[in-house]
Amino acid sequence: MNLARLVLREIRHRKINFALSLLGAALAVAAVLATIGALRSHDLQTEAIISDMEAATQSEMKKLEDEIRKSMKGLGFNIYIFPAGQEMSEVYADGYASKTMPESYVSKLADSKIVTVNHLLPSLTQKLEWPEQKRTIILIGVRGEVPIAHRDPKAPLIDPVVPGHLVLGYELHRSLGLKKGDPVTFMGKEFTVGDAYEARGSKDDITIWMNLGECQELLGKVGLINAIQALECNCATLDRLGEIRAELMQILPDTQIIETQSTALARAEARNQAAATARQQIESKKAQRAQLKAERQKLAGVLLPAATLVSMIWIGLLTFINVRERLPEIGILRAIGVKGRTILGAFLVRAIIAGLVGGAMGAAVAKFVSPTILPKEWLIAICLAPLLAALGAWLPSLAAAQRDPADVLRHD
Amino acid sequence: MTESINSNSPDASADTEVRPPALCLDEVNKQYRTAEGHVQALDEVSLTLENGEFVALHGPSGCGKSTLLLMAGGLLSPDSGTLTIAGGHPYALGAEARAAFRALHVGFVFQQFHLIPYLDVLDNVLVGELAGTGGDHRERARELLDAFQLGHRLHHVPSKLSIGEQQRVALARAFLRSPALILADEPTGNLDTENAAIILEHLGRFAASGDGAVLMVTHDDRARAAASRSVEMRDGQLV
Numbered sequence: 172m173n174l175a176r177l178v179l180r181e182i183r184h185r186k187i188n189f190a191l192s193l194l195g196a197a198l199a200v201a202a203v204l205a206t207i208g209a210l211r212s213h214d215l216q217t218e219a220i221i222s223d224m225e226a227a228t229q230s231e232m233k234k235l236e237d238e239i240r241k242s243m244k245g246l247g248f249n250i251y252i253f254p255a256g257q258e259m260s261e262v263y264a265d266g267y268a269s270k271t272m273p274e275s276y277v278s279k280l281a282d283s284k285i286v287t288v289n290h291l292l293p294s295l296t297q298k299l300e301w302p303e304q305k306r307t308i309i310l311i312g313v314r315g316e317v318p319i320a321h322r323d324p325k326a327p328l329i330d331p332v333v334p335g336h337l338v339l340g341y342e343l344h345r346s347l348g349l350k351k352g353d354p355v356t357f358m359g360k361e362f363t364v365g366d367a368y369e370a371r372g373s374k375d376d377i378t379i380w381m382n383l384g385e386c387q388e389l390l391g392k393v394g395l396i397n398a399i400q401a402l403e404c405n406c407a408t409l410d411r412l413g414e415i416r417a418e419l420m421q422i423l424p425d426t427q428i429i430e431t432q433s434t435a436l437a438r439a440e441a442r443n444q445a446a447a448t449a450r451q452q453i454e455s456k457k458a459q460r461a462q463l464k465a466e467r468q469k470l471a472g473v474l475l476p477a478a479t480l481v482s483m484i485w486i487g488l489l490t491f492i493n494v495r496e497r498l499p500e501i502g503i504l505r506a507i508g509v510k511g512r513t514i515l516g517a518f519l520v521r522a523i524i525a526g527l528v529g530g531a532m533g534a535a536v537a538k539f540v541s542p543t544i545l546p547k548e549w550l551i552a553i554c555l556a557p558l559l560a561a562l563g564a565w566l567p568s569l570a571a572a573q574r575d576p577a578d579v580l581r582h583d
Numbered sequence: 584m585t586e587s588i589n590s591n592s593p594d595a596s597a598d599t600e601v602r603p604p605a606l607c608l609d610e611v612n613k614q615y616r617t618a619e620g621h622v623q624a625l626d627e628v629s630l631t632l633e634n635g636e637f638v639a640l641h642g643p644s645g646c647g648k649s650t651l652l653l654m655a656g657g658l659l660s661p662d663s664g665t666l667t668i669a670g671g672h673p674y675a676l677g678a679e680a681r682a683a684f685r686a687l688h689v690g691f692v693f694q695q696f697h698l699i700p701y702l703d704v705l706d707n708v709l710v711g712e713l714a715g716t717g718g719d720h721r722e723r724a725r726e727l728l729d730a731f732q733l734g735h736r737l738h739h740v741p742s743k744l745s746i747g748e749q750q751r752v753a754l755a756r757a758f759l760r761s762p763a764l765i766l767a768d769e770p771t772g773n774l775d776t777e778n779a780a781i782i783l784e785h786l787g788r789f790a791a792s793g794d795g796a797v798l799m800v801t802h803d804d805r806a807r808a809a810a811s812r813s814v815e816m817r818d819g820q821l822v
Binding site: 183 | 656658659679683686687689690699702709710711713714
């Protein structure tokens with residue numbers, strides 16, 4: 172006969188009392204682990220929300236950037252590079268430079284390590300009379316964007332005009348009744364209308380765009396251009412023009428630079444602002460979630476000890492009832508020489524088994540309810556449950572162990 | 584059932600050895616405090632039970648019989664006087680040592696049997712092993728249960744036994760370690776004539792073996808008749 176046998180037989184005999192003890196331990200462990208799991212789920216949820224927000228922001232930024240890039244077609248460019256001797260008053264009066272510079276300048280820029288501008292578009296512009304139609308137009312020869320060699324190529328901002336084609340501004344094609352695909356003669360050469368633009372309410376409406384090479388040939392300015400347009404500034408300081416000038420002057424000393432159409436830059440800056448706002452929103456969300464977590468932790472800080480304490484009291488109460496039911500047994504065991512500490516051990520071992528089995532059951536339930544609980548936490552809970560159960564059962568067990576057998580037997 | 588059920592005791596043939604009395608009380612007193620004042624439960628009681636004696640203690644309710652029995656069992660210390668069991672002084676020992684002393688030298692039988700309800704017959708007899716005084720008593724328990732005609736009931740719980748069988752299990756538990764002293768409190772109080780006779784026969788046989796003595800509190804005339812000596816108690820005194 173040994174203590175374990177006595178305890179196990181007693182547990183089998185008083186199943187309800189033991190089952191209630193198991194339930195107490197299981198509920199406490201399940202509550203504690205589920206709360207820990209819920210807090211961790213909160214963290215994971217926060218990570219997911221923030222990650223989604225960041226992905227959405229990134230996507231939105233990309234979209235915004237594409238939109239800006241597209242809108243630049245209509246907004247124009249914010250940097251113009253003109254030949255060094257060009258009178259700017261003439262440019263402001265006529266809208267283009269009368270002087271020219273070699274087209275190779277744009278290749279020189281594109282092949283350089285330039286960082287302050289992003290897009291380079293060479294053009295040859297001239298106001299002239301369309302001899303066949305007897306009307307003044309602005310002719311612009313374009314070759315599309317020249318990719319900067321050391322960067323990833325991007326979609327061209329302005330589609331190059333296919334040789335043999337013309338793109339007509341609104342007033343021209345409307346008044347002449349021309350449409351896409353129609354043949355048209357310009358300066359004695361046959362072309363096809365490649366595109367006919369909608370009204371823009373600007374000089375674009377009386378503009379003809381042509382392939383740069385053909386334009387140079389018609390104007391007798393082969394290999395020459397009169398402007399390079401550049402877009403966007405990756406500047407580090409507010410003096411962006413100063414930075415651009417400083418860099419460009421090193422590459423193309425025989426040019427001059429002016430800044431126009433700052434709206435484009437403003438759009439680009441708006442994009443950066445939008446990114447900053449999005450970052451702020453993410454930070455705000457993080458702070459909000461952190462505050463929610465802190466509140467939950469505070470609540471858990473009250474609930475967890477309460478659940479543990481209630482469970483300990485519950486097990487202590489059930490042990491007390493068990494002791495009361497077993498008083499005659501305690502009396503006879505003490506009478507026949509069983510020591511007080513053995514009696515104490517019998518009740519504590521019973522409580523420890525309840526804590527261990529109940530704790531394991533509670534941990535299993537918690538695993539089902541909250542899969543985010545770590546194995547280490549289960550292990551700690553399963554180890555702590557019997558300890559706390561023993562603590563809960565300590566007082567009634569001690570009272571049982573110290574019970575005077577003579578007193579028990581005399582009153583039985 | 585002529586074999587000795589106290590076979591773990593020293594050989595009865597060694598009777599030349601002078602052994603101390605199973606129980607010796609010398610002018611013991613015990614007083615209880617109650618709401619009404621002090622009650623003298625035992626008043627200068629002196630009683631000696633030699634090995635081999637089967638003594639019946641009787642008297643009216645409240646005369647101190649149970650107090651005397653508990654004191655004789657090492658469970659209730661006297662206010663004054665001396666008490667020895669098999670020559671030992673249990674009240675000179677600490678609580679733990681006195682418990683071990685009880686386990687080795689005293690056996691108890693109660694009117695209510697006090698069997699452990701969830702243990703089977705064999706485990707109820709062996710429950711004294713929890714005292715931790717050593718030894719494997721399984722064979723001894725089986726022998727006792729066979730002798731008490733309970734060999735076929737070893738694995739039955741008390742609720743499956745008759746009243747008489749339950750008392751015989753309690754008796755086997757008391758006899759397990761061949762104690763010097765068996766203390767029986769109304770052992771036949773709940774039994775029919777037949778079962779009472781069986782219990783008294785076993786108690787008488789235990790005493791007759793000479794290895795110990797039996798002190799039995801009883802109101803039953805049949806039980807008194809079975810004893811080798813009868814002692815009457817009134818108002819805390821032996822008369």
